[in-house]
Amino acid sequence: MSIQEVKDFLYKTWNLHAEVNKLAGFEDLNYHVKTDGGDTYLLKISDGGLTAEVEMQVEVLQFMKMKVELHETKDFTARLIEWTSGKPWGDTYPKTPALLRDLGIQAAKHFNKIEDFDHLSTRRENFNWDLAQSLWIKPHLDILDDGLSEKITHFIHRFEDVQEIYIDLPKSTIHNDLNDYNILVDEGKVTGFIDYGDMCYSQRINEVAILLSYAMMGFEDPLDAAVHVLSGFTEIQSLKSEEIEVLYVLIAMRLSVSLVTSQQNIIQRPDNDYLQISRDPALKLLNKLSETSEAFATYKFKAACNISLSDKKQTFEKWAESHEISRVVPLELDDYYTLDLGVGSLELGHEYDYNNPQRHWRQIKDILETKQKSFAIGSYNEIRPLYSSEDFVEIGNEGRRWRTVHIGLDFFQEEGTEVYAFADGEIYSMNYNEGDKNYGHTIIIKHDCFFTLYGHLSAASLQHLSVGQKVKAGSLIAWFGTPAENGNWAPHLHFQIILDMLNYEGDFPGVCHVHERELYTHICPDPRPYLGLKLPEARGLQSQEIEKLRKQKLGRSYSLSYEQPLHIVRAAGQYLYDENGRKYLDCVNNVPHVGHQNIRVVQAAMKQMQLLNTNTRYLHENIVKLASKLIESLPGKLNVCHFVNSGSEANELAIRMARTYTGRNGIVAMEHGYHGNTNLCVDISSYKFNAKGGQGQKDFVQLIPMPDPVRSQNIERFILDQSRETPAAFIHESILSCGGQVVMPEGFFQTYYKDFRDEGMVMIADEVQTGLGRVGSHMWAFEAEDIVPDIVTIGKPFGNGHPLAAVVCTEEIADAFHNGMEYFNTFGGNPVSCSIGLEVLRIIEEEGLQERAFVLGQYIKGELKKIQEEHSIIADVRGRGLFLGWEFADPETLEPLAEKASNVVNEMKRFGILLSTDGPMHNVVKFKPPMFFRREHADYMLSTMRRILGDMKRN
Missing domain, CATH: 3.90.1200.10 (Aminoglycoside phosphotransferase (APH), C-terminal lobe)
Known part of the structure; x- marks a missing residue:
């Protein structure tokens, strides 16, 4: 039938005027019918008269209370069925x-x-x-x-x-x-x-x-x-x-x-x-x-x-009650220490450098000596971050994933330590599981209703036994291997009880995914009760408990990111780890500037913390070293430092200095700017004072409208309102962050710097988020605008998350501020903070992080623009270096698409990538990762973005 013939049939049979579209079908002809009155139907046309099968289909729809009309001719049978919406x-x-x-x-x-x-x-x-x-x-x-x-x-x-x-x-x-x-x-x-x-x-x-x-x-x-x-x-x-x-x-x-x-x-x-x-x-x-x-x-x-799951566990437990069981190592029951190798632990140091087994073993021996024990035990059912390295990555339905739950028991001792059979049985398999971080030499023994696995053995362990050989409980079967034999681990035995081999022979997973924890802990029960070992106490609060306590104990104005909040317990480099050991690629936390828990920063802090931490009323070389190093990175006459604890405090102090220097009170700021959470900083931050809960614009504040890079950058020249208080300063972010990662048009800042300096105002550049090489082309974002401010404020990225910030100004402003009222800050500029700040500056320089930000930022921005060409809902890609944003808007009306941006962020989080939204309409995805971000991280972020946007487009 042609479409017109179908339309004629609908009118003749059911008096319906309708639009008709053909649908796919196997045996029947199928059509989507939309009447002039707005009703929708599915029309199915079958060859021949009414068959029993067609009658059955009609009756089942009626059985389910669905509307259906039937029409039969000698040539065909037609059914008009109530439409079910959806694709x-x-x-x-x-x-x-x-x-x-x-x-x-x-x-x-x-x-x-x-x-x-x-x-x-x-x-x-x-x-x-x-x-x-x-x-x-x-x-x-x-x-x-x-x-x-x-x-x-x-x-x-x-x-x-x-x-x-x-x-x-x-x-x-x-x-x-x-x-x-x-x-x-x-x-x-x-x-x-x-x-x-x-x-x-x-x-x-x-x-x-x-x-x-x-x-x-x-x-x-x-x-x-x-x-x-x-x-x-x-x-x-x-x-x-x-x-x-x-x-x-x-x-x-x-x-x-x-x-x-x-x-x-x-x-x-x-x-x-x-x-x-x-x-x-x-x-x-x-x-x-x-x-x-x-x-x-x-x-x-x-x-x-x-x-x-099965009765195998009950069968095993019943067996264990009536059979001899042996300790698998020469261990006295009170002569061991249980290591905490969990995701929230630092027992083996700052990070698990599992590629260095000698270092691990030295750490374990130090612990054993301190605890006066002979054996160290690594726990069962423990979530371990060491398994979330790139060596163990897999691809699942939600991106990259790792097996992090340890489902065996580890015994750490010297290489050559004897290993005994857990129970009577026969050798099921002997295998060299080759490869870095594999089991190495492995023996599996078959018992009456279960198996036991012994991994990380010496090569000699496989030479004195044979498959099928009978062994008795407690008989010597193997020895601990060296790192060269055991998969490149510290010397230890991995022991595991297995109730079902799941088609494995010479191998079996020793760790599992968190979502399969219940399954694997059933198949591989905890060996500790059968070996007479104590079960450790549960550690830490669970996510739901923490969320409940937050609501009870913390201020109601706190918020959590994402539709399903994250419980973060660990961080390293570019990654955050949740309580289940899942790694999230951090693309949004700029505060850990040189990487989460950077080992050099941690060691610098620890070294100084063990010596001294006090205030600035005592002489100490760290504060002058830091001031000298910081001033070297800044242009012009910016050569006097004041150290504080946060970006908010830095901006507050900068305004105070400007007011002292000029004797004026007014402030000019950028629309949608954000400068901190103190009273004064909120008063000059329209992102806050014009938002929900804000008190609106104060009389002493004037705002320069923010150019809109999507809709129009042609805005009227801002003229100072002479009826308001005379401004002491113009404060600005060099790239507007909360405004949506907005880079000002060429010459924008230069024009206002000239105008405002002619008015006797102080220029303050807020570099809390954009400084320290983040924009790539320059150390400080204001340099890319070809301007030099009178005061620069620097925030927590300076301390890599430690509360360290700074205000750097000219000699003239510093002298004016020295008016008889002492400036004192108990912890601003303390020896520990200064030690950290020095190390951050050294890392930026020695690791070439500014250059990396430039090269990688250019690459990411270029790839995002390619994605923009494929997806018209991305209205703009902007920013510099590793400080980027991409705005979502309707391609025809340019109306902000905040929901789309939010959906992208939450989908990216589902795939293990953390981003967030910003901008006045919350429709800009912002990207400002730790500076140790690398090409492979960028590629994973970009490929996932393409996938998610592709899914949205197909819908």
């Missing part, structure tokens, strides 16, 4: 954990609606799409390539193996085709399901298997995606353990049926693209499943459904 699941991005969970919830509710529907046509025989009848594909595998045929053959055999369980599973009417184009999504929620043509009466678990077959497509880790769907589904509809036992096989069989059918269609109807729409994703998913342990998948599925 297909296959065209929806991003598929977040929340959306996956909602899919499970809505699918379960839909299942409950139709499970009692009964129609003769649901009892289908010889129906290829009924999973219970899926063995029909067995004689057709010759049309596939050999590799795929082999994989599907494996799953067919597994399906045959589980028939005894499968045939007795609960049955009901099911939709039977919840594929990615029969699921509809609107505004981040699943709105409904369509196409009941394959409905049948079959095992109800088939509904879940088919749903997952399509929901898992396109993910790096399909099982993780399935977990969210299952969690949602079983919130509404419980499933039996027996159903979950066969779920993995059923998913694989659905994919197999789809692929065989697809290949048949390619041969028979090569021109119908719709028939191939899910072929490639299905093939990729089947390949991933083929590489996945069925047992592991089943454990994950059960954990998601809150079903007992």
Whole structure:
């Protein structure tokens, strides 16, 4: 039928004037119908008269209280069905954990609606799409390539193996085709399901298997995606353990049926693209499943459904009660110290330099000597930051991820320390797991109902035993290896109890992902109770407890970043670590200027802190060394320093100096500027005083309008209001940060500097956020504007997060400020702060951080402009060096898109990248990372940004 013929048919049959658009379809002709009155329908036209199957589809819709009209002719049957809003699941991005969970919830509710529907046509025989009848594909595998045929053959055999369980599973009417184009999504929620043509009466678990077959497509880790769907589904509809036992096989069989059918269609109807729409994703998913342990998948599925994982743990515990168990090392029960290697610990120093096993072992020996113990033990179920290095990175559904939860027990002692068998058993495998930070030489012993693993052994350990050899509890089996033998670790034994080998042989994971913690701690129980070792006390407050206490104990005006707040417990370089050991690439915290917890800064602080920390009324070389070093970096007559504790305090002091010098009170500032949180700083910061809770503009303040780089930079020349108090100073950020990373037009500052100096005003450059080489081209951002202020204020980046700030001014202003009233600041300029500031300046110089900011900033800005060309909602990319912003606005109206910017920031956070929004309308994403940011960090940030914006665009 042509579109016009469809329109004529609608009018003739149902008196509807409508717009009609053709939709994809398999057997039927499908059309989207929108009437002049605004009603919307799905029109389905089937060849021939009313069949039992079509009648079934009409009746199930009526059973669910949906509106449907039927019209039959001798040539075709037409159904006009109430429209379900949304776009297909296959065209929806991003598929977040929340959306996956909602899919499970809505699918379960839909299942409950139709499970009692009964129609003769649901009892289908010889129906290829009924999973219970899926063995029909067995004689057709010759049309596939050999590799795929082999994989599907494996799953067919597994399906045959589980028939005894499968045939007795609960049955009901099911939709039977919840594929990615029969699921509809609107505004981040699943709105409904369509196409009941394959409905049948079959095992109800088939509904879940088919749903997952399509929901898992396109993910790096399909099982993780399935977990969210299952969690949602079983919130509404419980499933039996027996159903979950066969779920993995059923998913694989659905994919197999789809692929065989697809290949048949390619041969028979090569021109119908719709028939191939899910072929490639299905093939990729089947390949991933083929590489996945069925047992592991089943454990994950059960954990998601809150079903007992297995009875293996109970079996092991019962075994342990009646069998001899030996200590695995020559350890007396009161002769050990439990190390804290957790993510919030510093027990082995400032950072875990795991590439230096000798250093580690020296640290451990020092601890043992101090504690007067012989053995050190590394805990079980401990989140360790050392596993979150680039050596262990993986790619999951939400970007980079790491296995951080240690699921064995470590015993640290000298190389050559003896290792004994935990219990009677036989050697299951001996393997050299080669590679840096691998197990090295490893032995696995099989016992009655479990296995034990002994890792990081000497090479000799594998030379006196053989696979299949019987060993007795307490018998000598191995020795601790050297770093060269044990995977380049400090000498130790990794001991692990394993209840299910999950298809592993000479190896087994010793650490797991946090989200798989429950699963792995079930499969690998804590060895300590069976070895007679004490369990350590729980450490620290959990995230929910902290959030609750914040609300009770802290001021209500505090805020938290992101829709789901982060619980940060550690930092290093460019990264922040949450309580689960997840690393977040920090692209927004400019205060740790030379990198979080920079070891040189830490050591400088510790060294001076151990000697002296006092005020400036005593002579000390650090303060004059720091002043000299700082003045060297500044131009012109900026040569007198006053040290304070924060940027707010620096700006407050600068205003006070200007007022003293000029004898005036007024202040000129930039619109949307922000200069700190003291009373005076808030009074001159329109970002605060014109916002919610602010008291508005004070009489002594005048504001220069901020140029708008997106809408218009042509603004009227600002003229001082002579009716207001005569200004003492003009204070400005050299690039407006809270204004949205705005760089002023060429000549802007030069013009006002001339005008205001003619008026006798003092020029104050607030370099709290933009100084110290951040803009790349210059040490100080004001230099890029070809201006030299009279006063410069510098904030906490100067101390890399330590409370250190400075005011640097001219001799004339300093002399005027020396008017008989002493300036004293107890901690401003103390020896520790000055030691830190000196080290920060040295690092910037010695590491070439200013040049790096320039080169990397140019690269990032260039790549962002390329992204801007692909995504018109980015209205502007601006900034200098590592101080950038990109603004989101409607490409036609230029209206700010704050929600889009916020969505990008929260999606980036989901992928482990921290950014934030700024600007008067909060529609500018700001980028101001630690200065040790490198090209590889930039590339990851940029590629993730492209992905997220691509998902938004596809929606």
